[in-house]
Amino acid sequence: MKYVSTRGKAPILTFEEAMLTGLARDGGLYLPGTIPQMAHAEIAALAGVSYEEAAFRVMRPFIGDAFTDAEFEDIIARAYAGFAHAARAPLVQLAPGHHLLELFHGPTLAFKDFAMQLIGQLFEASLKRSGQRVCIVGATSGDTGSAAIDAFRGLEMVDVFILYPNGRVSEVQRRQMSTATESNVHALAMTGHFDDCQACVKDMFNDFAFRDEVGLAGVNSINWARVLAQVVYFFTSAVALGAPHRKVSFTVPTGNFGDVFAGYIARRMGLPIDRLVVATNQNDILHRCLIGNGYVPDGVIPSISPSMDIQVSSNFERALFEAYGRDASATAQLMEELKTGGFSVSQGALEALRESFDSGRCDEDQTRATIRRTWEETGELLCPHSAVGVHVAEDHITPDVPMITLATAHPAKFPAAVEEASGQHPPLPLHMADLYEREERITEVDNDLGAIESLIKERTLH
Ligand SMILES: *Cc1c(COP(=O)(O)O)cnc(C)c1O
Numbered sequence: 001m002k003y004v005s006t007r008g009k010a011p012i013l014t015f016e017e018a019m020l021t022g023l024a025r026d027g028g029l030y031l032p033g034t035i036p037q038m039a040h041a042e043i044a045a046l047a048g049v050s051y052e053e054a055a056f057r058v059m060r061p062f063i064g065d066a067f068t069d070a071e072f073e074d075i076i077a078r079a080y081a082g083f084a085h086a087a088r089a090p091l092v093q094l095a096p097g098h099h100l101l102e103l104f105h106g107p108t109l110a111f112k113d114f115a116m117q118l119i120g121q122l123f124e125a126s127l128k129r130s131g132q133r134v135c136i137v138g139a140t141s142g143d144t145g146s147a148a149i150d151a152f153r154g155l156e157m158v159d160v161f162i163l164y165p166n167g168r169v170s171e172v173q174r175r176q177m178s179t180a181t182e183s184n185v186h187a188l189a190m191t192g193h194f195d196d197c198q199a200c201v202k203d204m205f206n207d208f209a210f211r212d213e214v215g216l217a218g219v220n221s222i223n224w225a226r227v228l229a230q231v232v233y234f235f236t237s238a239v240a241l242g243a244p245h246r247k248v249s250f251t252v253p254t255g256n257f258g259d260v261f262a263g264y265i266a267r268r269m270g271l272p273i274d275r276l277v278v279a280t281n282q283n284d285i286l287h288r289c290l291i292g293n294g295y296v297p298d299g300v301i302p303s304i305s306p307s308m309d310i311q312v313s314s315n316f317e318r319a320l321f322e323a324y325g326r327d328a329s330a331t332a333q334l335m336e337e338l339k340t341g342g343f344s345v346s347q348g349a350l351e352a353l354r355e356s357f358d359s360g361r362c363d364e365d366q367t368r369a370t371i372r373r374t375w376e377e378t379g380e381l382l383c384p385h386s387a388v389g390v391h392v393a394e395d396h397i398t399p400d401v402p403m404i405t406l407a408t409a410h411p412a413k414f415p416a417a418v419e420e421a422s423g424q425h426p427p428l429p430l431h432m433a434d435l436y437e438r439e440e441r442i443t444e445v446d447n448d449l450g451a452i453e454s455l456i457k458e459r460t461l462h
Pocket residue numbers: 110111112143144221253254255256257258259260307308385386408409
């Protein structure tokens with residue numbers, strides 16, 4: 001299996017190389033050269049198997065000969081052993097024809113654990129074999145960072161630095177990052193917004209001297225292995241509701257477009273997905289783009305669903321690359337235009353995007369009303385991100401096709417917003433009930449590339 005960059009000017013890599021690299025050297029994102037297909041009978045045979053077995057069958061064709069079957073089985077088993085639910089990704093019914101896919105039973109209570117726990121095990125297996133050391137640097141609006149820290153803490157061959165926007169993550173998110181006691185973990189509180197953190201990480205990857213000196217590796221949602229891990233639960237949940245014998249639809253609370261792009265890959269592999277709905281909060285650049293208004297960032301407005309507060313949605317580049325018929329120079333051109341204010345999508349590419357994705361937005365009042373109403377009608381407490389999904393899904397439900405909305409975080413990760421909306425205080429699950437008592441360790445940094453690079457060098461090169 002070969003991986004190609006969306007901008008066409010980076011080397012073609014194997015799965016293992018693409019995973020360890022993250023961002024391509026031409027600034028693009030890696031994608032498989034061809035999308036493996038799963039036959040109707042192979043999809044049908046996923047009914048009733050464990051999450052781990054389904055994960056093995058869905059992901060195996062993408063990894064080539066990077067790991068033996070036994071190694072890969074072992075990696076998957078270790079990745080999901082720390083989840084607090086036997087089904088890993090259980091489905092709950094909200095209303096006739098509407099189901100919630102609970103993706104928050106992992107160690108840091110957000111769907112990011114599905115990919116990050118797997119990537120931690122993949123990195124460890126790969127680096128142990130090569131004896132290589134890497135420095136993982138990531139930007140987070142909250143959930144990626146805590147998931148990365150939990151997945152990599154204490155690993156021998158890895159240092160992990162996470163940049164988050166100072167004062168703009170929830171207390172639970174911050175504490176999940178700042179209370180890890182392992183010395184290979186570094187939580188950096190940066191002045192600015194998430195987009196500033198993400199831009200800073202991108203700049204580090206484009207500083208090739210620094211990148212090679214510290215052995216930079218990326219685990220942001222651009223990393224192909226993360227998208228791949230997320231493909232699995234589209235299959236398990238669809239099959240649980242009758243696929244491939246009938247179609248299902250999905251609504252995905254979206255920020256960086258990684259999760260919904262995983263759904264797109266599942267469909268390309270043969271899963272009969274009817275509608276794939278992109279749900280945004282008031283930061284609705286993706287919705288505006290998909291309804292034909294071009295892709296024009298206009299500043300982040302902080303919301304009660306902070307993990308979706310972004311204007312530069314990095315994985316959208318993969319969708320554009322596909323919509324332009326895998327034309328790498330057209331994709332590179334759009335990304336150039338983005339640097340100077342935005343771009344418009346060609347008519348043909350827009351039609352291709354709209355064949356693949358529906359979209360909707362949910363403002364703050366609608367988010368709160370959805371949390372309250374869902375609690376009253378079903379007894380299910382939604383986190384604000386999941387509520388954005390449920391609100392948008394309700395506009396896209398069609399008769400005879402079950403709708404699955406992805407519940408991307410546990411309500412206890414965003415207790416203030418949930419309590420304000422519903423009057424209910426969401427308790428933390430038992431395994432992290434002492435989070436508020438643990439000691440914190442944070443380094444504050446300015447939005448200054450040189451200073452951050454020096455700090456990383458100081459802490460990793462002895
Ligand atoms: C990351 C995140 C999202 C957005 O997912 P993307 O893959 O970036 O689109 C939504 N909800 C929560 C809780 C998240 O942590």
